[in-house]
Amino acid sequence: MKKIAVITSGGDSPGMNAAIRAAVRVALAQGVEVWGIRNGYAGMIADDMIRLDSRSVGDIIQKGGTFLGTARSEEFKTLTGRQKAAENLHSRGIEGLIVTGGDGSLTGAKLLSELGIKFVGLPGTIDNDIWGTDFTIGFDTAVNTALDAINKLRDTASSHGRVILVEVMGRHCGWIALTAGLAGGAEIILVPEEPFNQEDISKKLLESRAKGKQYSIIVVAEGAGSALELGQYIRANSGLETRVSVLGHIQRGGAPTAFDRLLASRLAETAVRALMAGKTDIMIGFRNNQCVEVPIADAVGKKKEIDPELYRLADVLSK
Numbered sequence: 001m002k003k004i005a006v007i008t009s010g011g012d013s014p015g016m017n018a019a020i021r022a023a024v025r026v027a028l029a030q031g032v033e034v035w036g037i038r039n040g041y042a043g044m045i046a047d048d049m050i051r052l053d054s055r056s057v058g059d060i061i062q063k064g065g066t067f068l069g070t071a072r073s074e075e076f077k078t079l080t081g082r083q084k085a086a087e088n089l090h091s092r093g094i095e096g097l098i099v100t101g102g103d104g105s106l107t108g109a110k111l112l113s114e115l116g117i118k119f120v121g122l123p124g125t126i127d128n129d130i131w132g133t134d135f136t137i138g139f140d141t142a143v144n145t146a147l148d149a150i151n152k153l154r155d156t157a158s159s160h161g162r163v164i165l166v167e168v169m170g171r172h173c174g175w176i177a178l179t180a181g182l183a184g185g186a187e188i189i190l191v192p193e194e195p196f197n198q199e200d201i202s203k204k205l206l207e208s209r210a211k212g213k214q215y216s217i218i219v220v221a222e223g224a225g226s227a228l229e230l231g232q233y234i235r236a237n238s239g240l241e242t243r244v245s246v247l248g249h250i251q252r253g254g255a256p257t258a259f260d261r262l263l264a265s266r267l268a269e270t271a272v273r274a275l276m277a278g279k280t281d282i283m284i285g286f287r288n289n290q291c292v293e294v295p296i297a298d299a300v301g302k303k304k305e306i307d308p309e310l311y312r313l314a315d316v317l318s319k
């Protein structure tokens with residue numbers, strides 16, 4: 001393989017730049033020409049690509065976001081869109097791809113490979129919801145951002161004796177809520193995987209007040225329900241004073257943590273080596289401190305559950 005391209009797609013995540021940098025430099029070291037596709041699959045369809053050399057990926061390891069840009073492309077979900085994209089790659093002589101993105105982007109890559117483009121995927125999403133890897137690129141940074149917010153909210157919650165609800169990202173999964181909530185000492189953590197009842201939450205808060213707790217922190221994953229609505233319910237039904245903070249996209253940005261930079265660099269190196277060895281339709285995951293090859297059908301087809309042990313521990317420690 002003499003020419004490859006790198007692409008970031010779907011929701012951005014801190015560490016994507018570190019992944020691009022590592023992929024480019026490992027490929028260049030092997031004498032391979034590298035192209036960068038701008039704005040995800042939309043750019044692939046529009047033939048928006050730039051040649052990357054070692055200097056072009058300098059000064060990005062410390063930056064959140066992705067300097068190539070990313071997008072969600074409806075056109076790529078159609079066969080015609082993917083055919084246009086594949087044709088653009090073929091006409092440039094690009095034989096392989098390193099794709100960093102979430103479950104949607106990796107599903108897209110799998111379909112593209114049916115049109116003769118080899119690819120190796122990297123799990124890039126703050127949600128940590130991809131099967132076959134203990135961590136996704138960007139998750140650790142997002143958790144630390146949420147944790148920083150929880151620490152600050154705890155200060156003011158304790159001063160006023162309030163219940164503060166913090167809504168964190170996680171459309172379909174509770175990894176960020178569970179991890180940041182556990183690390184932040186939250187009293188209650190609500191995740192989409194464990195349905196809850198507003199009345200139970202309200203009662204639980206009153207019980208903990210009766211046992212001497214002066215204030216409470218509740219972490220709510222966005223997919224579990226609206227923190228705003230729950231806050232209103234608690235205020236109306238318990239008489240406790242509530243405030244709600246929705247963290248939103250602040251969790252998607254910022255300088256990646258050391259963990260995310262190392263994860264991205266290690267996964268990207270392994271991905272390029274695998275692509276060079278002729279492999280395709282795999283994702284490189286990180287399990288037990290090792291980079292591992294995961295069949296793409298498993299990565300996008302199996303559901304990664306939240307760790308019930310962490311959920312149990314959070315509950316024990318909140319008493």
Ligand SMILES: Nc1ncnc2c1ncn2[C@@H]1O[C@H](COP(=O)(O)OP(=O)(O)O)[C@@H](O)[C@H]1O
Nearest residue numbers: 010011041072073076077101102103104105108
């Ligand atoms: N089933 C699919 N078939 C083809 N392309 C897809 C599919 N799902 C997602 N994609 C492509 O990947 C892009 C990113 O997917 P999305 O689910 O939005 O984000 P993420 O990759 O972060 O999960 C989509 O906008 C689309 O272009």
Ligand SMILES: O=P(O)(O)OC[C@H]1O[C@](O)(COP(=O)(O)O)[C@@H](O)[C@@H]1O
Nearest residue numbers: 010011102103125126127169170171
């Ligand atoms: O970029 P958008 O459209 O605002 O999407 C927000 C969603 O993206 C995420 O931040 C990350 O999801 P993906 O990485 O799968 O795109 C979710 O936690 C959140 O619900």
Ligand SMILES: [Mg+2]
Nearest residue numbers: 010102103104
């Ligand atoms: Mg996704």
